Amino acid sequence: MSLTVKNISVVYNPINQNNTFTSGDSISGQVILDVAKDTQMQSLSVKIKGKAEVCWSERHGKTTVVYSDKEKYYSVERFFVREDKTHGNDHEMLKDPSGQPYSAVVAPGRHVYPFAFQLPQQHFPPTFKGSVGKVVYSLETKLSRSMRISSKAKAEFHYVPSPVVSNPELMVPQHGTKDKQMKLFTSGSVSMNIKTEKMGYYLGEGLKVLTEVQNNSSRAIKPKYRLYEKHSFFANGKRKLNTRDVLKEEGEPIEPNSKKTVTKVLPIPPNFTISILNCRILKVEYRLVVYLDVPYAFDPEIKFPVVILPLQSLSGANSAPNSDFGIWNQPAGGNVYPNPPPMPPSAPPLNAVGQPGQFGAPGYYGPPLNQFPAPGYPGPPGQFGPSFSHQSDSSAPPSYQEYQLHPQLPDHPEKA
Template sequence: MSLTVKSISVIYNPINQNNTFTSGDFISGQVILDVAKDTKMQSLSVKIKGKAEVCWSERHGKTTVVYSDKEKYYSVETFFVREENTHGNDHETLKDPSGQPYSSVVAAGRHVYPFTFQLPLQHFPPTFKGSVGKIVYTLETKLSRSMRISSKAKAEFHYVPSPVVSNPELMAPQYGTKDKQMKLFTSGSVSMNINTEKMGYCLGEGLKVLAEVQNNSSRAIKPKYCLYEKHSFFARGKRKLHTHDLFKEEGEPIEQNSRKTVTKVLPIPPSLTISILNCRILKVEYRLRVYLDVPYASDPEIKFPIVILPLQSLSAASSATNSDFQIRNYPAGGNAYPNPPSMPPSAPPLNAVGQSGQFAAPGHYRPPLSQFPAPGYPGPPLSQFPAPGYPGPPGQFAPSNYVGLPAQFGPSVSHQSDSAPPPYLEYQLYPQLPEHPEKS
C-alpha cells in the first residue's frame, strides 16, 4: 500500500446468525477507501465471484508432476469509477446519489462506497476447504491509478446452496444383505439384512439403521457402525482420494445360534460439510459402513451412500425474484426507498459515496416476459435441468438493473480420461451416486 492510499477494504453485512448466504440472497457491503491526500483514481471496482480449484503434486521416479484444475461459476464486476478508454462497455458503472458519475478525484480522508449484489438462483457447490482443493466465494475490490501498482482487497463469504425441493431417490429406503461362511478358528455362518429409512439426511438429523442379524456361528458377534467421509479431487485424468472416519458405534453382542433385530439411531454431526456432488473437479461424499465384528475372521460388511443435505431454513431467499444475477447499489442509510429488500441496511458511513441513480428502486420492474414462468415459481426440479451451461431458471420479471451472467462464466465442461468418473450435471444437485473404488 502506497503512502497516498492508507488502506482499502471490502466488507459485507451478515444476514443471519450463521453468517451464510444461499441462492437468491442479497449480499450488501461497502468498499472503504482511506487516502492521505487528494487522489486521482483511474478506476475503482468491486467484483463478486465463485470458483473451485484443486492442486497437488506427485513424485514419479525423479520427476515431480503437478496436477491442478479450476472451475469458475461466476465472476461479475461493477465499477464506481472507471476511464472509458481502459474498460469496455460490458461492466456496470454506478452513479452517486444525484445520478452523476462518481468523481475520479477524492479528497483526503475515509470514503465509503456501498453496493449490493443478488446471488443467482442456480445451485452452486457450497464453500469448502480440503487438503488439496477448495471452493471459495469472494468479494474483491481493486483501485487502479496511473503509473501506480493497483491496490486490492478481498473478503470471503460462506455460501450454502438452498435445500433440495424434492428428490425421490434421496427419500427412498436402502437395503443390503450379506452372508458369510466362517472358516479356521470360527465355524458356522452369519448373515445380516440391513436397511435405512432413506439416503438423504439434513445436518443434525438422526440416521436410523435397522439390522436383522442371524448368528449361526460358534462365537458371539457385535454389530458395528461407522460413518466416514470421502474427499475426491480430479485433475488431468487423475483422482486423489482422502477418507476419514467421522465416528464409530457398536451394538450389543448377539450370542451364537440366535437371531436378533437391532435398531440404531446415529446422530449426524451438525458441523459436517454438506455433500458436494455437483462440482466437476472435487466431490465430498459420505458412506455408512455396517459390519459384524467376528472374532478371528474377516468382518462381513455392507456400505450405503449417505447424502448430507442443507438445513431446511437458511434464509429468506425463497422470496427473492427469480433473476439470474443482479447488482444494486443502495444508499447507506437504506431509507431512500419505501420497500427495500429483506436484508439489513448498511450502517451510515463516513463520507459515504452514494447510490447509483441508473438503478431503479426495489420493486420497479420491466414489463413481464411472457415466456418466463409466473412470479414465485421455484424453477423446475433439479433433475430436469439440461446440460451444463444452462443459465438457470429466470423469473417472469427482469429487474431494470438486471445484470446477467455472461455465458463464459457458466459451469465449465471439459473432457476427462477414462480413469476419472464422468462429470455430474451441474444443476442436478444430488444425482445418482457412482461407485468409486473404496480405500480401507
Template structure:
C-alpha cells in the same frame, strides 16, 4: 499499500446467525477507502466471484508432477469509478445515492462506497475446503491509479445452496443383505439384513439404521457402524482421493445361536460439508458402513451411500422474486437507492458448463445421485454437463426497496473469523492413483 492509500477494505453484512448466504439472497456491503491526500483514481471496482480450484503434486522417482485445475461458476465486476469507458458500458457503473457518478478525484479522508448484489438462483456447490482443493465465494475490490501498483482487498462469504429434500431418490429407503460361512477357528454362519429409511439427510439430522442379525456361529459377534467421507479431486485426467472416518460406534455383543433386531441412530455432525456432485473438479461423498466383528475371521460388511443436505435456514435478505443476478446501489445506512440502473444484459457472456445434465442428480436437478453413480466415480468431466440455460440477462426492477434491516453488524475480512472455514481433516488415508476400473467405490 502506498503512503497515499492508507487502507482499502471490503465488508459485508451478515443476514443470519450462521453468517451464510444461499440462492437469491441479497448481499449488501461497502468498499471503504482511506487516503492520506488528494488522489486521482483511474478505476475503483467491486467483483463478486465463485470458483473452485484443485492442486496436488505426485512424485515419480526424482520427478515431481503438479496437477491443478480450476472451475469458475460466476463472476461479475461493477465500477464505482472508471475513466476509460472504451470497454464496457454505462450500466456497469454504480452511482452514488443521489444518482450521480462518483468522482474520480477524492479528497483526503475516509470514503465509503455501498453496494448490493443478488446471488443467482441456480444451485452452485457449497463453500468447501479440503486437502487438495477448495470452493470459495469472494468479494474483491480493486483500486487502480496511473503509474501505481493496484491496491486490492477481498472478503470471503460462506455460501450454502438450498436443499432439495423432495427428490424421490433422496427419500427412497436402502436395503442390503450379507451372509458369511465361518471357517478355521470359528464354525457356523452369520447373516445380516440392513435397512436405512432414506438416502438424503440434513446435517443436523439422525441417521437411523435398522438391522436384523442372525448369529448361527460358535462365537459372539458385535455390529459396528462407521460414517465416513470421501473427497475426490480431478485434474488432467487424474484423480486424488482422501477418505476420513467421521464417526464410529459399536453395538452390544450378540451371543452365538442368537437372532436379534437392532435399531441404531447415528447423529450426523452439523459441521460437515454438504455432499457435492455438481462440481467438475471436486466431489464430496459420504458412506455408511455396517459390519459384523467376527473373531478370527474377515468381517462381512455392507455399504450405503449417504447424501448430506445443508441444514434448513431462513435467510433474512430476500427481495423481489428474480431468477438472475443483479446489483444495486445502497446508502451507507442500510437503505437502498431505488433509482439505480439495472445490469447490462448478457453480462456473463457465453454460457459455460454450469449446471448438471437433465436428470443427472435426480428429478430436481441438484443433489440426488443418478442410478449407479456411487458405484463408479467416472471420468472428471462426468459431473458437470452443459445443462446451463443460457446467459443471465434479466435483473430485478429498479424499484427494489432494499434488503431488510441488518441482523448483525458488517463483517470485515480483517475482523471476521473465516466464514468458509470448515473443520480440519486430519488423519487422511492417502491413496496413490489407481485406474478407475480397479479402484473400489
C-alpha cells in the same frame, strides 16, 4: 499500500446468525477507501466471483508433476470510477445516490462506496476448503491509479446451497443383505439384513439403521457402524483421494445361535461438511458401513451411500423471484439499508461459466462451511489431519448426471 492510499477494504453485511448466503440472497456491503491527500483514480471497482480449484504435486522418479484445475461459476465486476469506458457498458457503472457518476478525484479522508449484488438462483457447490482443493466465493475491490501499483482487497463469504431436494431417490429406503460361512476358529454361519430409511439426511438429523442379524456361529458377534468421508480431487486425468472416519458406533453383542433385530440411530451433527456432488473437479461423499465384528474371522459388511444435505433453516433471508444477478446503490457515507430495494428492470443477467444446467444441482448438494466433525480429529476445521489415507489414480469420476440417476454406482477403487 502507498503513502497516499492509507487503507482500502471491502466488507459485507451478514443476513443471518450463521453468516451464510444462499441462492437468491442479496449481499450488500461497502468499499472503504482511506487516502492521505487528494487522489486521482483511474478506476475503482468491486467484483463478486465464485470458483473451485484444485492443485497438488506428485513425485514420479526424479520428476515432480503438478496437477491443477479450476472451475469458474461466475465473475461480475462493477465500477464506481472508470476513466477508460471504451470496453465497458452502462451496466458496469455505479452512480451516487443523486444519480451522478462518482468523482475520479477524492479528497483526504475516508470514502465509503456502498454496493449490493443479488446471488443467482442456480445452485453452485458450497464453500469448502480441503487438503488440495477448495470452493471459494468472494468480494474483491481494486483501485487503479496512473503510474502506481494497483491497491486491492478481498473478503470471502460462505455460500450454502438451498436445502430443497428435487431428487426423489434421496428419500428412498436402502436395503442390503449379507451371508457368510465361518471357517477356521469359528464354525457355523452368520447373516445380516440391513435397512436405512433413505439416502439423504439433513444436518442435525438422525441416520436410522435397522439391523437384523441371524447368528448361527459358535461365537458372539457384535454389529458395528462406521460413517466415513471421501474427498476426491480431479485434475489432468488424475484423481487424489482422501478418506476419513467421521462416526463410529457399535451395538450390543448377539449370542451364538440367536436372532436379533437392532435399531441404531447415528447423529449427523450440524457441523458436518455437506456433500458436494455437483462440481467437476472435486467431490465430497459419504459412505455408511455396517459390519459384524466376528472374532478370528473376516468381518462381513454392507456399504451404503449417504448424502448430507444443508440445514433446512439456512434458506436465504432476501430471496429473489428471478435468476438475475443485479446490483443496487445506497446513499454514500455510511449506513447500508437493512433490506435492499427491489432490483431495477435493467439488472443484467448472470454470465455463468459452463454448460447450461452444469451447476444446477437438481438434487444433490455439497458442503457448507469448511468445518469437520469436531473434537478428537486432528487439524483445524476444514483441513485433513494425519489420520487420512491418500490415494491417486487415473480413473474418471462418474458424471453428475450418472450419479443422480444411478446413486449405487460402484465407488472408485479405494482402501476404505
